[in-house]
Amino acid sequence: MPISSFTGLETARRGLLAQQRAIEVSGHNIANQATPGYTRQRAELTAAPALSLVLGAGSAPVAQLGTGANLTGIGRIRDQFADVQYRAQVTRLGDVSTRGELLGQAETAFAEPGANGLSAAIDKVWRAWSDLANDPTSLPARQVVLDATRTVADAYAQLDSQLAAVQQHAGEEYAALTAEGGPIHLAAKELADLNDAIGAAYARGDDPNDLLDRRDLVLDQLAEYGQVQVQQTLDGGGQPVKGKIDVLLGSDPTPIVSGGASREPWALAFAASGPGTGKLGALAGIASAGGSVDQYRQALASSAQALASSINALHQGAGGPAILVSATGPITPGVARRPLDVDAAIDPAQGGSLSAFVAGSAPGLNDVATKIGALAGSAGPQQYQALVGKIGGDVAAVTREESTVRALTTALADRRDAVSGVSLDEEMADLIRFQRGYQASARMLSTVDEMLDQLINRTGRVGL
Numbered sequence: 001m002p003i004s005s006f007t008g009l010e011t012a013r014r015g016l017l018a019q020q021r022a023i024e025v026s027g028h029n030i031a032n033q034a035t036p037g038y039t040r041q042r043a044e045l046t047a048a049p050a051l052s053l054v055l056g057a058g059s060a061p062v063a064q065l066g067t068g069a070n071l072t073g074i075g076r077i078r079d080q081f082a083d084v085q086y087r088a089q090v091t092r093l094g095d096v097s098t099r100g101e102l103l104g105q106a107e108t109a110f111a112e113p114g115a116n117g118l119s120a121a122i123d124k125v126w127r128a129w130s131d132l133a134n135d136p137t138s139l140p141a142r143q144v145v146l147d148a149t150r151t152v153a154d155a156y157a158q159l160d161s162q163l164a165a166v167q168q169h170a171g172e173e174y175a176a177l178t179a180e181g182g183p184i185h186l187a188a189k190e191l192a193d194l195n196d197a198i199g200a201a202y203a204r205g206d207d208p209n210d211l212l213d214r215r216d217l218v219l220d221q222l223a224e225y226g227q228v229q230v231q232q233t234l235d236g237g238g239q240p241v242k243g244k245i246d247v248l249l250g251s252d253p254t255p256i257v258s259g260g261a262s263r264e265p266w267a268l269a270f271a272a273s274g275p276g277t278g279k280l281g282a283l284a285g286i287a288s289a290g291g292s293v294d295q296y297r298q299a300l301a302s303s304a305q306a307l308a309s310s311i312n313a314l315h316q317g318a319g320g321p322a323i324l325v326s327a328t329g330p331i332t333p334g335v336a337r338r339p340l341d342v343d344a345a346i347d348p349a350q351g352g353s354l355s356a357f358v359a360g361s362a363p364g365l366n367d368v369a370t371k372i373g374a375l376a377g378s379a380g381p382q383q384y385q386a387l388v389g390k391i392g393g394d395v396a397a398v399t400r401e402e403s404t405v406r407a408l409t410t411a412l413a414d415r416r417d418a419v420s421g422v423s424l425d426e427e428m429a430d431l432i433r434f435q436r437g438y439q440a441s442a443r444m445l446s447t448v449d450e451m452l453d454q455l456i457n458r459t460g461r462v463g464l
Contacts, residue, residue, distance in 0.1 A: 018068070
C-alpha cells in the first residue's frame with residue numbers, strides 16, 4: 001500500500017503523546033512517594049502497527065515502516081509473592097507482639113523481686129512465727145502473725161485479680177475486634193466496595209491502580225489480626241471475575257468477603273481450635289481457659305494451697321485450728337477470686353480469737369512456732385518461686401521471638417518496597433529520559449513540518 005507523506009506527522013504525534021503520558025506517570029509516582037500502600041506505576045508502551053513498503057503496484061512488500069509508539073496501559077510494579085510473605089510475617093508479628101504485651105502485664109503484676117511482692121509478704125509470715133517462738137504467750141506477737149498472714153492472703157487475692165484483669169482485657173479486646181462494626185467488619189465492607197469499584201473499572205477498560213493499592217493496604221492491615229487468604233472470585237459458571245477477590249481470615253472456612261459482598265449478618269465462625277495465629281489468636285489464647293495466664297492462675301492457686309497445707313499441718317497437728325483456708329472449685333477466666341484466706345477461728349474480726357494460735361505442743365513451749373517459722377523452703381514458697389521463674393522465662397522467650405519476627409517483617413517490607421516503592425532518584429532519571437524523548441519527538445514533528453512545507457509550498461518554484 002502507498003505510504004502517505006503525512007505518516008511522519010502521525011508518528012511524531014504518537015511519540016509526543018507517549019512521552020507526555022510517561023512524564024505524567026512519573027509525576028504521579030513522585031507525588032505519592034510517601035503515600036502508605038502506594039505502588040510505583042509505569043507507562044506501558046508498545047510499538048504501533050507497522051506499514052508495509054512496496055516498490056510498486058502489485059509487488060510484494062519489501063520492508064515494514066514503523067509508525068511510532070502507543071500507550072497500552074499504566075501498570076503497577078508489584079510482586080504478589082512478596083505480598084504473601086509479608087502478610088504472613090505481619091500475622092506472626094501481630095501474634096507475638098500481643099502475647100508479649102499481655103504477658104508483660106502479667107509479669108508486672110508479680111512485682112518480683114521487690115519489697116512489695118508476694119515473696120516478701122511470705123517471708124514476713126516466717127519472721128512473725130519466729131518472733132512468736134521467742135515469746136510463745138505474747139498476744140501482740142500473735143497479732144503480728146495474724147496481720148502477716150492476712151497480708152499474704154490479700155497479696156494472693158490481689159495477684160489473682162490482676163491476672164484475671166489481663167484475661168478480661170484480652171477477652172474484651174477480642175470481642176471489640178470481632179464485633180459487628182469493629183475494625184475487621186469495617187475492613188470487610190471496604191474490601192467489598194473496592195471489589196465492586198475495581199470490577200467496574202476493568203469493565204470500562206480502565207486501570208484502577210490506586211483502587212488496587214488501597215485494597216492491598218487493607219489486606220496488609222487485616223493480616224495483623226489473622227492469616228489472610230485471597231482467592232479469585234468465581235461467577236456462576238465457575239469462571240474468574242476480573243478484579244474481584246474472596247478473602248478468608250484465620251480458621252474461618254467461610255470468606256468474610258466474597259466479590260462485592262461482605263458477610264452479612266456479620267459473625268466470625270472460627271474453628272474449635274480458635275482463630276489461629278495473629279492478634280486474634282493471641283487474645284483468644286490469653287483470655288481462654290487453658291491459656292498461659294490461666295495456667296499462671298492455676299499455679300498460683302496450687303502454691304497457695306501448698307502454703308496453707310504446710311502451715312495447717314503443723315498447727316492442726318498440735319491441736320490448733322487451721323490458719324489458712326485455700327479456695328476450691330474451678331477458676332473462671334476473667335473472674336477474680338481469693339486463692340487464700342485467713343481461717344475465721346483465729347481472726348477476731350470474724351468472731352475468732354488470737355488465743356486459738358498454738359505456739360507449742362504444750363503450754364509455754366514454742367516448738368510449733370519454731371517449725372512453722374522454718375518453713376521458708378517448703379512446697380508453697382518453692383512453687384511460687386517456680387511460677388515467677390516460668391513467667392520471666394515466658395516473657396523473655398516471647399520478647400526474643402518478637403525481636404526476630406519484627407526484624408524479618410522489616411526485611412520483607414524493605415524487599416517489597418525495593419520492587420513497589422517509589423525511588424525519587426529513579427523517577428528523576430526517568431523524567432530526564434522522557435523529557436529528552438518528548439523533545440526529540442517535537443523536533444521530529446518540526447522536521448516533518450518543514451519537509452511538507454518544502455513539498456507543498458515551494459516545490460516547482462524556480463530559484464528556490
